Amino acid sequence: xxxxxxxxxxxxxxxxxxxxxxxxxxxxxxxxxxxxxxxxxxxxxxxxxxxxxxxxxxxxxxxxxxxxxxxxxxxxxxxxxxxxxxxxxxxxxxxxxxxxxxxxxxxxxxxxxxxxxxxxxxxxxxxxxxxxxxxxxxxxxxxxxxxxxxxxxxxxxxxxxxxxxxxxxxxxxxxxxxxxxxxxxxxxxxxxxxxxxxxxxxxxxxxxxxxxxxxxxxxxxxxxxxxxxxxxxxxxxxxxxxxxxxxxxxxxxxxxxxxxxxxxxxxxxxxxxxxxxxxxxxxxxxx
Numbered sequence: 146x147x148x149x150x151x152x153x154x155x156x157x158x159x160x161x162x163x164x165x166x167x168x169x170x171x172x173x174x175x176x177x178x179x180x181x182x183x184x185x186x187x188x189x190x191x192x193x194x195x196x197x198x199x200x201x202x203x204x205x206x207x208x209x210x211x212x213x214x215x216x217x218x219x220x221x222x223x224x225x226x227x228x229x230x231x232x233x234x235x236x237x238x239x240x241x242x243x244x245x246x247x248x249x250x251x252x253x254x255x256x257x258x259x260x261x262x263x264x265x266x267x268x269x270x271x272x273x274x275x276x277x278x279x280x281x282x283x284x285x286x287x288x289x290x291x292x293x294x295x296x297x298x299x300x301x302x303x304x305x306x307x308x309x310x311x312x313x314x315x316x317x318x319x320x321x322x323x324x325x326x327x328x329x330x331x332x333x334x335x336x337x338x339x340x341x342x343x344x345x346x347x348x349x350x351x352x353x354x355x356x357x358x359x360x361x362x363x364x365x366x367x368x369x370x371x372x373x374x375x376x377x378x379x380x381x382x383x384x385x386x387x388x389x390x391x392x393x394x395x396x397x398x399x400x401x402x403x404x405x406x407x408x409x410x411x412x413x414x415x416x417x418x419x420x421x422x423x424x425x426x427x428x429x430x431x432x
Contacts, residue, residue: 165420170203172343173305174419175401177333179211180350182409183252189259192348195415196310197265204419205305208260208267209313209336211329212252219247230286236326241289244326248314249273256312267310272317273324275300278332280317280325291317291325293332298339334392338399345396346418347389348409353427354382354390367428370397393429403430 150158176196182188199206220227220243228235236244249271260267272278277300280291304311315332317325330347337345354376356363368376373390376382382390386406393404407414407426414425 162420166202169199169343169419171205173205173207173337173340174199174344174346175207175209175333175337175340175342176346176348176415177209177211177330178256178348178409179213179329180348180409182348183210183212184214185410188410188412190263191412192409192415193256193259193263193265195413197260197263198416199419200265200308200310207301207305207311207313207336207340207342208256209315209329209333210248210252210256211315212248215252216244216247219243230284233284233287233290234326235286236288236290238289241324241326245271245273245316245324249316253312253314260310260312265310266308267312268304269312269314270300270304271314272327272332276318277301277313278315278317278327278335279319280327281319282325289323289325291319291327293317293327293335294319296335296339298336301336301340328388330389330392331395334396334401334404335399337396337401337404341400342396343402344419345393345401345404346415347392347404347406348414349389349406349426350408350410351386352408353406353425354386356381358383365427366424367430369430369432370394371432373429390429397429397431403428405429 182192196206253269257267257269277297279295281294283290283292301311315327315329317327352361352364354365389406396404405418405426405428407418417425
């Protein structure tokens with residue numbers, strides 16, 4: 146790809162982005178970040194650049210992150226074998242401490258540091274801070290895997306008002322002070338709903354919703370809630386895509402304007418999604 150743009154072309158690109166900048170200025174966008182976009186170092190740098198750029202043009206960006214692979218890595222190093230029930234990771238007391246260490250510690254602060262290095266201002270919080278994500282035990286067989294009972298967005302609102310980018314790790318707590326591992330997509334959907342966000346963006350390792358599962362040329366660019374239900378019934382939305390679309394549906398029902406499931410492996414996919422008419426991935430809207 147030829148990257149030598151003339152100054153006139155650069156100016157044209159900025160002018161083309163103007164209506165989108167106007168549209169999102171002052172609006173809240175929640176980005177759930179994880180998967181390959183988090184493991185690949187070059188991609189990680191670009192995602193942080195995108196987030197800083199959006200903040201600078203006035204978008205209120207909230208970054209919610211996961212970190213499954215890093216949790217598994219540390220458990221390996223500590224000689225702790227993962228146990229799964231119906232495909233879900235069992236989280237005992239020791240495991241939830243590892244989860245907290247990796248998510249709220251290492252990953253959260255690494256992302257805050259990166260954003261600051263790119264010229265942004267970020268503050269990292271976990272769902273325990275300000276009791277932002279309150280949870281209860283989802284299923285006793287799974288241990289400390291949390292089901293969200295309440296979200297408190299005041300800490301996020303305060304940071305956004307002061308022009309910070311909040312970086313949220315999805316660890317929750319209950320009234321007794323127990324810690325829970327919370328699904329990152331679900332947490333992002335709940336927080337986006339409570340914030341009445343303009344858009345929820347779920348970054349994944351696939352192009353979006355596909356008519357034919359392994360053929361990215363069959364991407365469905367946008368669907369309504371009603372069409373999503375039909376695609377569930379027809380089995381087009383299957384496997385790992387089911388919980389992702391469920392989260393988007395939940396977010397829309399809770400007051401988010403629209404949601405996007407998008408390919409985090411594509412460079413600058415967030416900017417393409419928000420600032421061009423092409424978009425990236427599948428947009429889910431109310432009607």
